[in-house]
Amino acid sequence: MDWQAAMDNVRQQIQKQKTAVVLGAFGVLASGLTLAGPGVAADMVKTGTCLLGKCQLQLASCIADPECLENLACLQLCNGRKDEAGCQIRCGDLYNDKAIATFNACAVSDQKCVPQKIDRDVFPEPKPEVLDKSFDLSKFQGRWYITAGLNPLFDDFDCQEHYFGVPEAGKLYGKINWRIAKPNDDFIERSTVQTFKQQANPAVLYNGGNEYLHYEDTWYILSSKPDEYVLVYYVGNNDAWKGYGGGTVYSRSATLPEQYVPEIKEALSKAGQNWDDWKVTDNTCKPHPPVTGFLANAERFVETELTSVEKLLENDLTSFGKGFSVFETNLENAITGDEKIVSDEIQEAEKFLYDIEKQYGNNLPKWLDWGPFRSLFGGSATGNYGGAK
Numbered sequence: 001m002d003w004q005a006a007m008d009n010v011r012q013q014i015q016k017q018k019t020a021v022v023l024g025a026f027g028v029l030a031s032g033l034t035l036a037g038p039g040v041a042a043d044m045v046k047t048g049t050c051l052l053g054k055c056q057l058q059l060a061s062c063i064a065d066p067e068c069l070e071n072l073a074c075l076q077l078c079n080g081r082k083d084e085a086g087c088q089i090r091c092g093d094l095y096n097d098k099a100i101a102t103f104n105a106c107a108v109s110d111q112k113c114v115p116q117k118i119d120r121d122v123f124p125e126p127k128p129e130v131l132d133k134s135f136d137l138s139k140f141q142g143r144w145y146i147t148a149g150l151n152p153l154f155d156d157f158d159c160q161e162h163y164f165g166v167p168e169a170g171k172l173y174g175k176i177n178w179r180i181a182k183p184n185d186d187f188i189e190r191s192t193v194q195t196f197k198q199q200a201n202p203a204v205l206y207n208g209g210n211e212y213l214h215y216e217d218t219w220y221i222l223s224s225k226p227d228e229y230v231l232v233y234y235v236g237n238n239d240a241w242k243g244y245g246g247g248t249v250y251s252r253s254a255t256l257p258e259q260y261v262p263e264i265k266e267a268l269s270k271a272g273q274n275w276d277d278w279k280v281t282d283n284t285c286k287p288h289p290p291v292t293g294f295l296a297n298a299e300r301f302v303e304t305e306l307t308s309v310e311k312l313l314e315n316d317l318t319s320f321g322k323g324f325s326v327f328e329t330n331l332e333n334a335i336t337g338d339e340k341i342v343s344d345e346i347q348e349a350e351k352f353l354y355d356i357e358k359q360y361g362n363n364l365p366k367w368l369d370w371g372p373f374r375s376l377f378g379g380s381a382t383g384n385y386g387g388a389k
Contacts, residue, residue, distance in 0.1 A: 050113035055106040062103045071095035085117070089153050093180045094188065101212060109213055109239045116242055123235045123245025125220070130270040131203035132221045132231075139226040140250075141166055143360050147256040148278050150233075151246025158187070159285040162250070163357045165349075172196040172205060173349035175357060185289055193349050211343075213238040223267035227252060229260050231267055247273065254283040 062068035071091055078087035107113045144162050149155025157178040165173045173195055180188040196205040208216040215238035223231040233247040249264060251257050265275040
């Protein structure tokens with residue numbers, strides 16, 4: 001097959017995919033399936049009618065956007081599953097762009113077509129006496145890794161390399177990076193910037209006032225050792241889900257510091273949590289799979305993308321946890337309209353964190369971590385540009 005024929009075949013397959021998804025989109029909306037995840041339990045007909053009647057412009061933008069269409073197809077396959085909420089959240093991980101964020105904002109926040117899911121006491125707020133009042137925020141700067149997590153929907157992702165800075169007393173900026181695994185052994189990289197304010201109790205950090213789905217997270221520091229590890233338990237709310245939560249172990253090293261596991265277990269026990277529910281993460285940050293032969297890979301790419309959703313949903317999703325806090329997503333995609341601007345604080349945080357991240361050798365954007373670009377820009381075979389991960 002010559003070059004032109006191969007590319008024509010790619011275009012035809014992609015167009016077939018788009019057509020199928022458009023048809024599926026109307027089926028999704030007609031059945032009342034929500035696009036924002038776990039708020040789908042109530043009156044589906046009422047929800048569908050609201051979406052079609054009050055979010056028409058956002059729907060049109062979604063149908064014109066390939067990634068938003070793929071998200072619709074993914075969500076359609078979740079409909080009626082026992083693990084429907086976890087399945088929908090997984091779709092949100094895989095597909096994330098401005099059209100999706102805009103439609104979600106209309107359906108969930110603006111028009112309230114989607115009823116809010118409420119979990120009461122699934123992730124209870126820990127008592128003040130179990131918190132680490134000796135936590136020193138000024139020591140929580142630079143590069144940290146999430147080396148263990150509680151909630152599989154948010155905390156257990158690969159390659160969670162985060163950068164924190166304290167611009168002034170009581171304020172924390174964070175650059176949050178993580179990877180979403182794809183069924184074809186590749187991955188998608190996600191990143192966002194968050195800001196926190198330390199409360200009267202130094203072990204409590206609050207992230208609020210966010211535009212997208214009005215999400216708010218409260219971090220509770222259960223235990224810490226300066227420059228070694230920080231044990232975080234969090235509870236959050238947004239327009240789609242009230243009462244999600246989870247927990248993370250941050251460490252300076254990319255692997256869990258086993259010598260501190262006994263005291264981590266003890267701190268969790270005092271807060272009514274069990275270390276056995278946590279999972280150790282993988283921060284080896286492997287590069288993208290090698291690219292071998294453009295034409296062959298172009299055809300394989302189309303074939304893989306056409307079946308990736310089905311393969312993903314055939315996997316056992318019943319292990320997913322009970323909370324979720326990745327609605328904030330990519331900073332650029334979290335803005336719910338062209339007329340909205342990034343807050344001054346977020347812009348300030350981005351600039352502040354850029355210098356911190358730069359200290360660790362991350363001088364090139366992560367999308368350059370792909371075979372041809374690595375060789376072009378002089379990166380190593382591991383995708384490591386000037387600094388160890």
